[in-house]
Amino acid sequence: xxxxxxxxxxxxxxxxxxxxxxxxxxxxxxxxxxxxxxxxxxxxxxxxxxxxxxxxxxxxxxxxxxxxxxxxxxxxxxxxxxxxxxxxxxxxxxxxxxxxxxxxxxxxxxxxxxxxxxxxxxxxxxxxxxxxxxxxxxxxxxxxxxxxxxxxxxxxxxxxxxxxxxxxxxxxxxxxxxxxxxxxxxxxxxxxxxxxxxxxxxxxxxxxxxxxxxxxxxxxxxxxxxxxxxxxxxxxxxxxxxxxxxxxxxxxxxxxxxxxxxxxxxxxxxxxxxxxxxxxxxxxxxxxxxxxxxxxxxxxxxxxxxxxxxxxxxxxxxxxxxxxxxxxxxxxxxxxxxxxxxxxxxxxxxxxxxxxxxxxxxxxxxxxxxxxxxxxxxxxxxx
Amino acid sequence: xxxxxxxxxxxxxxxxxxxxxxxxxxxxxxxxxxxxxxxxxxxxxxxxxxxxxxxxxxxxxxxxxxxxxxxxxxxxxxxxxxxxxxxxxxxxxxxxxxxxxxxxxxxxxxxxxxxxxxxxxxxxxxxxxxxxxxxxxxxxxxxxxxxxxxxxxxxxxxxxxxxxxxxxxxxxxxxxxxxxxxxxxxxxxxxxxxxxxxxxxxxxxxxxxx
Numbered sequence: 001x002x003x004x005x006x007x008x009x010x011x012x013x014x015x016x017x018x019x020x021x022x023x024x025x026x027x028x029x030x031x032x033x034x035x036x037x038x039x040x041x042x043x044x045x046x047x048x049x050x051x052x053x054x055x056x057x058x059x060x061x062x063x064x065x066x067x068x069x070x071x072x073x074x075x076x077x078x079x080x081x082x083x084x085x086x087x088x089x090x091x092x093x094x095x096x097x098x099x100x101x102x103x104x105x106x107x108x109x110x111x112x113x114x115x116x117x118x119x120x121x122x123x124x125x126x127x128x129x130x131x132x133x134x135x136x137x138x139x140x141x142x143x144x145x146x147x148x149x150x151x152x153x154x155x156x157x158x159x160x161x162x163x164x165x166x167x168x169x170x171x172x173x174x175x176x177x178x179x180x181x182x183x184x185x186x187x188x189x190x191x192x193x194x195x196x197x198x199x200x201x202x203x204x205x206x207x208x209x210x211x212x213x214x215x216x217x218x219x220x221x222x223x224x225x226x227x228x229x230x231x232x233x234x235x236x237x238x239x240x241x242x243x244x245x246x247x248x249x250x251x252x253x254x255x256x257x258x259x260x261x262x263x264x265x266x267x268x269x270x271x272x273x274x275x276x277x278x279x280x281x282x283x284x285x286x287x288x289x290x291x292x293x294x295x296x297x298x299x300x301x302x303x304x305x306x307x308x309x310x311x312x313x314x315x316x317x318x319x320x321x322x323x324x325x326x327x328x329x330x331x332x333x334x335x336x337x338x339x340x341x342x343x344x345x346x347x348x349x350x351x352x353x354x355x356x357x358x359x360x361x362x363x364x365x366x367x368x369x370x371x372x373x374x375x376x377x378x379x380x381x382x383x
Numbered sequence: 384x385x386x387x388x389x390x391x392x393x394x395x396x397x398x399x400x401x402x403x404x405x406x407x408x409x410x411x412x413x414x415x416x417x418x419x420x421x422x423x424x425x426x427x428x429x430x431x432x433x434x435x436x437x438x439x440x441x442x443x444x445x446x447x448x449x450x451x452x453x454x455x456x457x458x459x460x461x462x463x464x465x466x467x468x469x470x471x472x473x474x475x476x477x478x479x480x481x482x483x484x485x486x487x488x489x490x491x492x493x494x495x496x497x498x499x500x501x502x503x504x505x506x507x508x509x510x511x512x513x514x515x516x517x518x519x520x521x522x523x524x525x526x527x528x529x530x531x532x533x534x535x536x537x538x539x540x541x542x543x544x545x546x547x548x549x550x551x552x553x554x555x556x557x558x559x560x561x562x563x564x565x566x567x568x569x570x571x572x573x574x575x576x577x578x579x580x581x582x583x584x585x586x587x588x589x590x591x592x593x
C-alpha cells in the first residue's frame with residue numbers, strides 16, 4: 001500500500017525548513033524624497049512552487065518589526081516559526097500547494113536588505129543617518145525590482161497588515177497592472193495623530209539615548225535602552241485593554257524582600273512581559289531602522305493634492321479587500337473602511353469586512369478563522 | 384414547538400429579486416442595503432452589468448458576498464450611506480430590509496439623497512390572512528415567510544401597504560412605480576393591494592426627481 005493513502009489531502013501542513021535568498025540589484029534606486037542607492041540588496045524567502053506561466057505568485061508585505069521570514073523554520077531545532085506561519089502553508093489560507101508565496105525584507109531594514117546599518121560602498125562605512133529617507137513608496141519600488149528579477153509580471157495577490165497593508169495599497173496605486181488582487185489588513189491610508197504621537201515617543205527614546213550618538217554606533221555600544229523602551233511602549237499599542245487583562249490581569253511575581261527599592265523592580269506579569277519584549281527586540285532590530293520605518297509610517301499619506309483618496313485611487317485596477325479588527329485602536333476599523341468607501345465612490349472594486357477580536361492591532365497576526373475565511377473567499381472570487 | 388427552518392422560501396426570494404431587477408437598467412449603479420449573501424447583486428452584475436455595492440452588518444453574509452466577487456461594506460447602513468455624496472448611485476435597493484431597521488425613516492430619506500431611485504420591498508402585514516391571524520389568534524403569522532415564532536425571530540416592524548403609502552405622502556416622497564404580488568408572490572395584484580398582496584415593491588423618488 002502506498003504511504004500517501006494515509007495522507008489527508010485537505011489537512012493543513014507546514015512549509016517546513018526554509019532558507020532565505022539575496023537579490024543583489026545593481027541598478028540604482030532613486031528614493032521618493034531624494035537620495036539614491038547605486039546598488040542594494042533585498043533579502044527574501046519563498047514558499048511553494050512558481051508555476052510555468054508564473055501566474056501564481058503572492059507577495060507578503062511585512063509590518064514595522066517584521067521581516068522576510070514569514071513561514072517555516074530554519075532548522076529542525078529552530079523553534080521560532082516565521083511570523084505568519086498560521087496563514088502560509090499547505091492548505092492554509094495562503095496555500096503553498098497552489099501559490100508561490102514571497103516574503104521580502106523592506107529596503108531600509110536591518111534583517112538582510114540594505115538599510116542604515118549597511119556599508120555604503122562609496123565610503124566603506126555604515127550609512128547610518130546618511131541613508132535616504134525611506135517611504136512606503138520606496139519599499140514597494142524595491143519589491144517591484146525583486147518581482148521583476150523573479151520574472152513575475154503579475155502577482156496574484158499582494159497582502160499585508162499594518163505597514164504591510166500600506167505597502168499593499170501602494171502596490172495597487174503605483175503598479176496597477178502588476179497585482180491582480182490586494183488585501184490590506186489593520187491598516188490606513190494615512191496615519192492618525194495618535195499613532196504618529198506614539199511613534200514620536202519611541203523615536204525620542206532612541207534619539208535621547210546617549211549611545212545613539214547621532215546614529216553612529218557600533219555593535220558593542222548601541223542605544224539598547226532607547227530602542228527597548230520604544231519597543232515596550234509600542235508593544236502596548238499593538239494590544240488592547242481587554243486582551244492585556246485577559247492575558248496578564250494583575251498577576252504578580254513575589255518580590256524579593258530586603259531591598260527597599262524592590263517595589264520598583266518589575267513584579268506585575270505585564271511589566272515582566274514588556275521588559276522581555278524590549279530586551280529581545282534589541283537583539284534583532286536596529287535602532288536607526290526603527291527611526292526610518294516609523295517615519296515612513298508617519299509620512300505615509302495616500303491623499304492627493306486636493307486632500308482626497310479618490311484622486312490617488314484613480315489608477316487602481318485590482319479589487320481591494322481591507323479588513324479592520326474591532327479592538328484595534330492604533331489602526332482602527334474606521335480607517336480601514338474609509339479606504340473602501342473612497343474606492344467605491346469612484347466605482348472601483350472593493351470590499352470591507354470587520355473581524356471581531358479582542359487582541360488589538362496584533363489581531364491580524366493571530367489565529368483567526370474569520371480572517372482565514374475572508375482571505376480564502378477573496379482569493380477564490382473571480383477577479 | 385416549532386423548529387426554525389432555513390431557506391424554504393428561496394423560490395419566493397427569486398420572484399422578488401426578479402421584480403426588482405426588472406426595474407434596473409443595464410450598466411446602472413446599485414447600492415443594496417442589507418445585501419445578505421449578495422444574491423440580488425450577483426444577478427444584476429451578471430444580467431445587467433451593473434456596478435453594485437452591498438452593505439450588511441452580518442459577517443458571514445459579507446464573507447459569502449466577497450466569495451461572489453462583490454463590492455461590499457461590512458457595517459451599519461446609516462454609516463455607509465453617510466459616506467456617499469448626493470445622487471451617487473442610480474439605485475438603492477432595500478429588499479426586506481426596512482422592517483428590521485431601528486431608524487427606517489432616516490434610511491429612506493438618506494437613500495433618496497444618495498440615489499436617484501429607491502426600490503423598497505416588504506412583506507405586507509395588511510394582507511388579509513395576516514389580518515385574520517391577528518384578529519383570531521392575536522399574534523403574527525408563522526408561515527413560510529416568517530418560519531420562526533417571535534422568540535426566535537429578529538425584531539421586525541410590521542409594515543402594511545397602506546401605512547407605507549401614508550408615510551410617503553406625509554414626507555413628500557413620490558411613488559413612481561409599484562408592484563403588488565399575491566400570496567404566492569407570483570400573481571400580480573391590482574385590486575385592493577393593501578388587502579390582497581403578500582409582498583409589495585415600490586419605486587420611490589424625491590418629489591422633484593423624474
